[in-house]
Amino acid sequence: MKTALIAVIAIASALSSVPAHAGKTADAIRARGQLACGVSTGVAGFSAADSKGEWRGMDVDFCRALAAAVLKDPSKVRWSPLTSQQRFTALQSGEIDILSRNTTWTLGRDAGQGLVYAGYMFIDGQGFLVHKRSKVNEARQLNGAEICVQTGTTTEKNLAEFARANRIQFKTLMFENLRAVLKAFFSGRCQAFTADASALASIRANDSGKPEDYVVLPDRISKEPLGPVVRRGDEDWFALVRWAIFALLEAEERGITRANVDTVRQRSDDPAVQRLLGVSEDVGKPLGLDREWVYRMLKAVGNYGEIFERNVGPESLLQLPRGINALPRDGGVMYSPPLR
Amino acid sequence: MKVRAYALQAAIVAAVLLALYGLATLVAAKMRGLGVEPGFGFLWQRAGFDIGDTLIAFDAADTYGRAFLVGLLNTVSVAAVAIVASLGLGGALGLGQLARNRLLARLCEAYVELFRNVPLLLQVLIVYVLLIGRLPLPQEAWSLGPDVWLSKSGLALPWPTFTDVGLMLERPVLGRFTFSGGAMLTPEFLSVAAALTLFTAAYIAEVVRGSVQAVSRRQTEAAQALGLNDAQTLRFVVVPQALRSMIPPLANQLLNLIKNSSLAVAVGYPDLVAVADTTLNQSGHAVECIAIIMAVYLTLSLITAALMGGWHGRLLRQQGGYP
Ligand SMILES: N[C@@H](CCC(=O)N[C@@H](CS)C(=O)NCC(=O)O)C(=O)O
Numbered sequence: 001m002k003t004a005l006i007a008v009i010a011i012a013s014a015l016s017s018v019p020a021h022a023g024k025t026a027d028a029i030r031a032r033g034q035l036a037c038g039v040s041t042g043v044a045g046f047s048a049a050d051s052k053g054e055w056r057g058m059d060v061d062f063c064r065a066l067a068a069a070v071l072k073d074p075s076k077v078r079w080s081p082l083t084s085q086q087r088f089t090a091l092q093s094g095e096i097d098i099l100s101r102n103t104t105w106t107l108g109r110d111a112g113q114g115l116v117y118a119g120y121m122f123i124d125g126q127g128f129l130v131h132k133r134s135k136v137n138e139a140r141q142l143n144g145a146e147i148c149v150q151t152g153t154t155t156e157k158n159l160a161e162f163a164r165a166n167r168i169q170f171k172t173l174m175f176e177n178l179r180a181v182l183k184a185f186f187s188g189r190c191q192a193f194t195a196d197a198s199a200l201a202s203i204r205a206n207d208s209g210k211p212e213d214y215v216v217l218p219d220r221i222s223k224e225p226l227g228p229v230v231r232r233g234d235e236d237w238f239a240l241v242r243w244a245i246f247a248l249l250e251a252e253e254r255g256i257t258r259a260n261v262d263t264v265r266q267r268s269d270d271p272a273v274q275r276l277l278g279v280s281e282d283v284g285k286p287l288g289l290d291r292e293w294v295y296r297m298l299k300a301v302g303n304y305g306e307i308f309e310r311n312v313g314p315e316s317l318l319q320l321p322r323g324i325n326a327l328p329r330d331g332g333v334m335y336s337p338p339l340r
Numbered sequence: 341m342k343v344r345a346y347a348l349q350a351a352i353v354a355a356v357l358l359a360l361y362g363l364a365t366l367v368a369a370k371m372r373g374l375g376v377e378p379g380f381g382f383l384w385q386r387a388g389f390d391i392g393d394t395l396i397a398f399d400a401a402d403t404y405g406r407a408f409l410v411g412l413l414n415t416v417s418v419a420a421v422a423i424v425a426s427l428g429l430g431g432a433l434g435l436g437q438l439a440r441n442r443l444l445a446r447l448c449e450a451y452v453e454l455f456r457n458v459p460l461l462l463q464v465l466i467v468y469v470l471l472i473g474r475l476p477l478p479q480e481a482w483s484l485g486p487d488v489w490l491s492k493s494g495l496a497l498p499w500p501t502f503t504d505v506g507l508m509l510e511r512p513v514l515g516r517f518t519f520s521g522g523a524m525l526t527p528e529f530l531s532v533a534a535a536l537t538l539f540t541a542a543y544i545a546e547v548v549r550g551s552v553q554a555v556s557r558r559q560t561e562a563a564q565a566l567g568l569n570d571a572q573t574l575r576f577v578v579v580p581q582a583l584r585s586m587i588p589p590l591a592n593q594l595l596n597l598i599k600n601s602s603l604a605v606a607v608g609y610p611d612l613v614a615v616a617d618t619t620l621n622q623s624g625h626a627v628e629c630i631a632i633i634m635a636v637y638l639t640l641s642l643i644t645a646a647l648m649g650g651w652h653g654r655l656l657r658q659q660g661g662y663p
């Protein structure tokens with residue numbers, strides 16, 4: 001039903017034909033006094049409301065950082081929880097300014113749908129979650145099994161491709177809603193649940209009730225680079241979001257953290273650091289921001305590494321290794337071009 | 341006078357068509373702006389997703405168009421099962437409410453009140469959660485007769501299939517994870533069919549009760565004076581007369597049932613709407629997919645209305661019109 005509603009909104013907005021010229025999104029955000037951020041309906045570690053209704057997670061922190069940069073207040077965010085099905089229509093129709101929600105960067109989505117990806121937040125791959133009693137050790141052994149999957153995802157297509165490539169068959173059970181699919185899986189309706197491995201780690205730790213009874217199989221059957229998405233046609237907003245990610249990475253590279261940012265700003269004589277924090281040069285201006293935008297982002301949520309560790313890292317509930325999401329110097333691919 | 345009326349109607353039709361054309365052009369332009377080529381050509385593209393519950397063969401290499409066909413057949417089959425079952429159950433409950441036996445009548449009334457007042461979506465979810473929660477794993481399936489097994493995977497049944505040696509009854513066999521072979525009525529199908537039946541039966545019961553009560557008491561008295569017993573009175577005197585006033589509201593209930601079957605999405609039964617939602621999302625052709633959904637439900641509704649209307653007309657002719 002909600003899909004239909006969003007489709008209607010999409011049609012209505014098509015008619016009113018909101019112009020999407022340069023800088024319009026940031027202007028609209030300032031006029032509204034709030035960033036409209038699309039998140040998931042609840043994948044702990046990435047975006048989920050805690051028991052007090054407070055949104056938490058990596059994707060959530062990124063929106064807070066943006067609000068800190070644009071509105072000078074990380075709390076000025078309006079959260080829109082969206083299922084896999086609803087997310088793109090919500091962005092296309094202008095209901096949200098940014099989709100910051102475990103969403104895979106693919107060619108079709110980046111080019112064919114009026115959307116554009118601003119970068120990577122988390123590079124992942126698709127995996128399978130099974131109950132230990134199934135005694136399955138690798139995905140291919142699931143031949144003939146019933147597999148639960150959420151629709152509107154890259155996941156459902158990868159699953160079909162994996163089956164074909166390996167000449168095995170699955171009975172696919174598709175659900176629109178994450179809660180419904182989890183209910184089905186944890187009731188034993190299907191023998192495996194397939195999704196991004198990071199989401200599976202989250203679901204195992206947070207939603208299973210008994211993490212020790214479940215395992216995420218070692219197979220990664222696809223590439224799932226997850227990152228924030230914006231509408232096409234507003235290059236200024238796109239650039240701002242993209243460079244916000246780079247700034248968070250650059251801060252990690254330079255060792256600037258939430259805790260030390262004030263001291264570093266006063267004391268450091270490293271030109272790159274001075275520039276990043278707006279002490280020497282103004283790296284906000286080309287983006288339509290003031291010179292302290294990076295400082296505010298770091299005060300609000302910390303650098304990329306801190307965001308990772310706090311929400312999904314080895315010490316968190318999800319216990320995910322940094323792996324490919326590390327900086328290049330640590331063997332990862334999270335590279336930022338020079339901020340100058 | 342006539343000419344002017346026709347001219348006015350023609351003008352209205354033309355205006356509506358023009359407005360629709362304008363709307364379509366605007367939407368198409370906006371879609372092109374988003375990089376999506378509007379039109380129904382995508383129906384011939386490869387779908388790329390699998391559907392678990394299908395009446396005809398389907399896999400990821402088939403087209404979006406065939407996926408829609410799978411969804412349509414699922415919608416029609418779940419609705420057809422629920423229509424037959426709810427007519428039976430609703431008819432019985434409607435007559436039951438009028439029974440001389442007080443307890444039976446109260447029980448039927450209680451049923452109607454309960455199932456009419458709980459939202460259908462909730463009923464679908466409750467039945468589904470009960471099924472997948474309470475049924476055993478496939479390895480411990482309950483045997484309900486020779487080669488009939490009930491488990492979390494659903495109701496596995498033998499099913500006739502064509503083989504080299506002719507038509508054979510194929511039996512479901514338990515594999516490592518679940519049953520294969522034969523036919524499987526999944527919990528998704530069963531919960532949608534059951535909830536639609538339970539819910540609609542409550543409304544049908546009211547229609548039946550009202551129509552029967554609308555038949556004049558004198559008819560019953562006259563029938564009994566002629567020596568007909570209760571069952572005969574009902575069958576030969578009351579029901580034929582009640583049917584006439586019953587069919588139009590009954591048709592409404594069936595139309596509602598067909599549209600309500602779209603709640604299947606909630607439990608992952610791949611009906612037309614579920615398939616359309618997935619397609620819409622994967623292909624980006626939102627407007628076309630919604631248009632298909634609308635066209636299909638409209639067609640199904642018109643067919644149902646025409647069938648019920650035909651039945652009503654025939655009944656009126658047979659009975660010589662309204663008294
Ligand atoms: N990365 C994949 C899958 C993302 C996805 O939506 N995953 C599901 C399964 S964990 C999810 O996050 N659902 C949360 C929701 O619908 O609220 C994609 O972009 O298609």
